[in-house]
Amino acid sequence: AQSVTQLDSQVPVFEEAPVELRCNYSSSVSVYLFWYVQYPNQGLQLLLKYLSGSTLVKGINGFEAEFNKSQTSFHLRKPSVHISDTAEYFCAVARSGGSYIPTFGRGTSLIVHP
Amino acid sequence: ETGVTQSPTHLIKTRGQQVTLRCSSQSGHNTVSWYQQALGQGPQFIFQYYREEENGRGNFPPRFSGLQFPNYSSELNVNALELDDSALYLCASSLVGANYNEQFFGPGTRLTVL
Numbered sequence: 057a058q059s060v061t062q063l064d065s066q067v068p069v070f071e072e073a074p075v076e077l078r079c080n081y082s083s084s085v086s087v088y089l090f091w092y093v094q095y096p097n098q099g100l101q102l103l104l105k106y107l108s109g110s111t112l113v114k115g116i117n118g119f120e121a122e123f124n125k126s127q128t129s130f131h132l133r134k135p136s137v138h139i140s141d142t143a144e145y146f147c148a149v150a151r152s153g154g155s156y157i158p159t160f161g162r163g164t165s166l167i168v169h170p
Numbered sequence: 171e172t173g174v175t176q177s178p179t180h181l182i183k184t185r186g187q188q189v190t191l192r193c194s195s196q197s198g199h200n201t202v203s204w205y206q207q208a209l210g211q212g213p214q215f216i217f218q219y220y221r222e223e224e225n226g227r228g229n230f231p232p233r234f235s236g237l238q239f240p241n242y243s244s245e246l247n248v249n250a251l252e253l254d255d256s257a258l259y260l261c262a263s264s265l266v267g268a269n270y271n272e273q274f275f276g277p278g279t280r281l282t283v284l
Contacts, residue, residue, distance in 0.1 A: 060212075098278075099174070099262075099278050100260065100262075101275070146212050146213070148212075156264070156271055156273070157215050157218060158215075158273070159215070160212030162212050163212050
């Protein structure tokens with residue numbers, strides 16, 4: 057089985073500052089990794105995914121994440137945030153070659169202040 | 171291209187009642203997954219349907235059941251509602267057969283059990 061730990065439940069940051077949302081995972085098999093964003097009263101939208109290949113993954117809205125196998129981490133970063141990035145962010149892991157059903161973390165609330 | 175839609179948007183039920191939630195898949199998709207997202211938590215996998223058959227199930231009791239129809243739309247049924255069933259229920263559709271099948275989420279149905 058896989059599991060995900062999002063180390064921060066809430067991350068406050070000022071507009072135009074950089075941000076990192078931390079995610080660690082646990083799995084005994086190869087995995088796929090994902091970051092999703094959820095805006096208030098909406099469903100989840102995929103920001104980016106790691107399936108294989110380059111460990112630095114670029115996604116939508118200027119976000120990127122780096123897969124670190126030795127540290128079992130998949131931290132999400134953005135060099136300069138906007139007010140509109142205020143949302144809930146979920147890290148997820150799925151067993152590669154399986155049914156691709158993701159296991160989600162508890163989420164990190166990103167709050168961007170003007 | 172029509173995205174994933176869910177109905178109703180909100181629903182209030184009392185303990186012991188039964189509820190049916192509906193989901194229409196994104197055009198061209200053949201698989202539907204259902205998730206429960208309790209307040210302040212990440213989504214938890216309930217089950218997945220592929221070609222009208224259950225294709226995987228999470229740790230949910232049998233009073234959670236589902237259907238997938240020939241047009242790939244789906245229903246989630248919950249019997250004997252409990253207070254802890256209050257949550258946002260998310261539906262996600264995908265296309266099985268590709269090397270990786272991204273799940274596209276609907277906006278969810280907010281269920282409140284009193």
